[in-house]
Amino acid sequence: MRMSKFWSRTAIEANPYVPGEQPYEVDIVKLNTNENPYPPSPKALEAMKQMVNSDLRKYPTPTVNSLKNVIADRESVNYEQVFVGNGSDEVLAFAFQTFFEPNEAIKFPDITYSFYPVYAKLYKIPYQEVPLQEDFTIDVEGMKRSTGGVIFPNPNAPTGIALPIESIEEILQGNSNNVVIIDEAYVEFGAESAVQLVDYYPNLLITKTLSKSHALAGIRVGYAIGHVKLIEGIERVKNSFNSYTMDRISIKGAEAALRDEAYYANVLDQVVKTRSWVKESLKELGFLVLNSNANFVFVQPVGIEASVLYRMMKKEGIYLRYFNKPNLDSYIRITIGTNEEMEELVRKVERVLNQQIN
Amino acid sequence: MRMSKFWSRTAIEANPYVPGEQPYEVDIVKLNTNENPYPPSPKALEAMKQMVNSDLRKYPTPTVNSLKNVIADRESVNYEQVFVGNGSDEVLAFAFQTFFEPNEAIKFPDITYSFYPVYAKLYKIPYQEVPLQEDFTIDVEGMKRSTGGVIFPNPNAPTGIALPIESIEEILQGNSNNVVIIDEAYVEFGAESAVQLVDYYPNLLITKTLSKSHALAGIRVGYAIGHVKLIEGIERVKNSFNSYTMDRISIKGAEAALRDEAYYANVLDQVVKTRSWVKESLKELGFLVLNSNANFVFVQPVGIEASVLYRMMKKEGIYLRYFNKPNLDSYIRITIGTNEEMEELVRKVERVLNQQIN
Numbered sequence: 125m126r127m128s129k130f131w132s133r134t135a136i137e138a139n140p141y142v143p144g145e146q147p148y149e150v151d152i153v154k155l156n157t158n159e160n161p162y163p164p165s166p167k168a169l170e171a172m173k174q175m176v177n178s179d180l181r182k183y184p185t186p187t188v189n190s191l192k193n194v195i196a197d198r199e200s201v202n203y204e205q206v207f208v209g210n211g212s213d214e215v216l217a218f219a220f221q222t223f224f225e226p227n228e229a230i231k232f233p234d235i236t237y238s239f240y241p242v243y244a245k246l247y248k249i250p251y252q253e254v255p256l257q258e259d260f261t262i263d264v265e266g267m268k269r270s271t272g273g274v275i276f277p278n279p280n281a282p283t284g285i286a287l288p289i290e291s292i293e294e295i296l297q298g299n300s301n302n303v304v305i306i307d308e309a310y311v312e313f314g315a316e317s318a319v320q321l322v323d324y325y326p327n328l329l330i331t332k333t334l335s336k337s338h339a340l341a342g343i344r345v346g347y348a349i350g351h352v353k354l355i356e357g358i359e360r361v362k363n364s365f366n367s368y369t370m371d372r373i374s375i376k377g378a379e380a381a382l383r384d385e386a387y388y389a390n391v392l393d394q395v396v397k398t399r400s401w402v403k404e405s406l407k408e409l410g411f412l413v414l415n416s417n418a419n420f421v422f423v424q425p426v427g428i429e430a431s432v433l434y435r436m437m438k439k440e441g442i443y444l445r446y447f448n449k450p451n452l453d454s455y456i457r458i459t460i461g462t463n464e465e466m467e468e469l470v471r472k473v474e475r476v477l478n479q480q481i482n
Numbered sequence: 483m484r485m486s487k488f489w490s491r492t493a494i495e496a497n498p499y500v501p502g503e504q505p506y507e508v509d510i511v512k513l514n515t516n517e518n519p520y521p522p523s524p525k526a527l528e529a530m531k532q533m534v535n536s537d538l539r540k541y542p543t544p545t546v547n548s549l550k551n552v553i554a555d556r557e558s559v560n561y562e563q564v565f566v567g568n569g570s571d572e573v574l575a576f577a578f579q580t581f582f583e584p585n586e587a588i589k590f591p592d593i594t595y596s597f598y599p600v601y602a603k604l605y606k607i608p609y610q611e612v613p614l615q616e617d618f619t620i621d622v623e624g625m626k627r628s629t630g631g632v633i634f635p636n637p638n639a640p641t642g643i644a645l646p647i648e649s650i651e652e653i654l655q656g657n658s659n660n661v662v663i664i665d666e667a668y669v670e671f672g673a674e675s676a677v678q679l680v681d682y683y684p685n686l687l688i689t690k691t692l693s694k695s696h697a698l699a700g701i702r703v704g705y706a707i708g709h710v711k712l713i714e715g716i717e718r719v720k721n722s723f724n725s726y727t728m729d730r731i732s733i734k735g736a737e738a739a740l741r742d743e744a745y746y747a748n749v750l751d752q753v754v755k756t757r758s759w760v761k762e763s764l765k766e767l768g769f770l771v772l773n774s775n776a777n778f779v780f781v782q783p784v785g786i787e788a789s790v791l792y793r794m795m796k797k798e799g800i801y802l803r804y805f806n807k808p809n810l811d812s813y814i815r816i817t818i819g820t821n822e823e824m825e826e827l828v829r830k831v832e833r834v835l836n837q838q839i840n
Contacts (some may be wrong), residue, residue, distance in 0.1 A: 126511035126536075126711075128711035128712070128714070128715055129659070130581055130660070130661050130684070130685060130711070130712060130715065131580060131581070131711075131715045131718075132579065132580055132581060132582060132583045133583065134580070134719065135579070135580045135581075135715045135718050135719055137714075138718045138719055138721075138722045138790070139722065140717070140718050140720075140721030140722050141721055141722065141725055142721075143541070143544050143726070144539055146540070146542070146543045146544065148543075149772070151552075151633075157540075159539055159540050159541065160539050161539070162539065163536030163538075163539055163708040164534075164536065164538050164539055169534050169535070169536075169538070172530055172534045172538075172731070173534045175532045176527050176530045176534065176731075177521075178521030178522065179517070179700060180522050180527070180530075180697070180698055180699075180700035180701055180735075181517055181518050181520065181521055181522060181697035181698065181699060182504070182512070182515075182517050182698065182699055182700055183501070183504055183515055183517065183693070183699040183700065184700060184702075185502070185504045185506075185591040187640045187776065192814055197829035210568055210724065210727060210729075211724055211726060211727075211830065213723075213726070214724045214725040214727070215724060219490055221490065221493070222489060222490055222492070222493045223488055223489070223490060224490060225490045225491065231511055242722050243722070245722065246719070246722040246723065247831050301487070302488070303488050308656075325487060326488070332622050333831035335541070339538070339539035340538055341538075341539060341541040341542075341726075342537060342539065342540055342542060342729060342730035342731075343538055343543065343729045343730065344542075344726060344727075344728075344729045344733065353484075353488070354486070354488060356486070357486060357488065357489045357493045358493075359498070360489075360493050360498050361493055361496055361604070363498030363499055363500075364496045364497065364498050364499065364600050364601070364603065364604040365571075365572070365575045365601075365604060366500055366568065366569055366572045366575060367501040368501070368569060368699075368702055368840075369568060369569075369572070369702075370569070370702075371568075371700060371701045371702045371729065371731075371732055372701065373530070373534075373700075373701065373729075373732075374731075379539075396833060408591070428676060435724065444627055474593045480737055
């Protein structure tokens, strides 16, 4: 990186996140960014088409109360306990800025969503990475007594392992003077949500996204649930940044999607079923397969280097996610696609393994 | 405001922007948020409808090169000189964070877009407000020799008065060690763009929006043009905040809109024509009317308090923008609507003035 004399210290010290590739080719099996393999609800698509009209000349409502009400209904909270944003990445960025402070170290697991250290750098928040336990679960004891706050995903990424609600309560009680952010991007695929705890813990903020569970990564909608005063704080920061972070079409699409519970119950069920046999198939190939509750599996190949498998699968037209980082570089993250896609994956992995042996 | 012990200093010290009202009622004449009264290009609407399909399950491309290429074509620059974001408010927020530094005061006019001091508070950037000259134009001499950088809109808001390109060059030359941001939100309505200068001034960043000129406030698209290294800097900050700030539908809509130059030439022409007679009509009523090159006029009513006129028009179903702030509180900002809307406005203002006199 060649710097510029015009960059601020923030820009110079930033360590931007690198998302998984979004190839333009259409004949690729994309198992690298945890997208849902099924289409969004037809009702959501219809609602968005209806919104494509001359009203787009006007700004959205900056408060987005209509969407907040739909979310409040779904989550059994008050709409004033809801914040909405342009994807949960944006919601998390605002939350870092609202609740974490320079000079007060926050805690997150050492193996986790790799955007957290990026936000911390951007906002100059020091952090302590708490090592996972030997079984790859989050160290509950280690997450207590933070100076500046706590953040972790549940299920964790990229392990996919979920923490039971009792452990979450322990972490909340062990950080009563600081905000604990639980990033539930993958919770709908089989973990227990901590939203049931918001009325008991004023230091609890939960973030969710429609990208994965609702097959709507393309319209960028995320939200947060928490105590009214936490939400008010994030609103203050958001309204100092951009009055209208959400567009009219995404708002309508999100509302219709969240209302179509029957459709998504079916989609989630299908992903969970596919995940189940994919885990078994990869174990049969000798891989170490962590017990994921998310829409991906995190596996350690045996008989082949993870980086080699990643490259060979890419040549075969299957994109997986490989993290070239300490602790992670012997693993591969595989998004759960359709049954057909996963059958192709297992078949091709098997073939590659056989070639390695011979 | 009752604070929370969980808020960061940033959240506590924030002074959020308050945008113009977005009433839900449909029978209102909305002249308060500088929206375009005409619908977006039919080609843009069609492109967005086409994009509402099952591909929305996938993330957008984080680089958004397809849209950058369309903008580069239009502005006669390279696509690497283009940054795109979720409305120009977001683009400006990133630019503040990328180019301005705590402890180094930036300069902007004392009468200007009221979001600038909000960003400055959010990022802890000190600022010096340079008073406008007596004729309400920006004080070119006063904008030179900043410590930390410069930002101003051209045309200025809410005066609508444009600065000639020679004055902009003077300001650029007078700040060669700092970035000068020119916010051209309203430039398409009749001012000269400084994009022609980007290859000569590595310290020049220009921001634009599709909200007003392209009647697309509802889909949130803004962009910046500048030297490759300035764009690289903003990308670093953006990619530390949210990998995908723009959604798939907005990207497609923006591309189609920017390509439909014939449609928008006609729309802009119509707004300029309407502005011309509205200025004359309000002058005939005795109002002081600044010489706006934007899609609004900034007027000082005579024979009635600005705040009273604002309230009376609201009762009549016409929303205008009133700023209850020193220097601004004797003025009203009126967005240029359709001819019919503006005829109704002038008629109702006239009636209210007559009632005041009698």
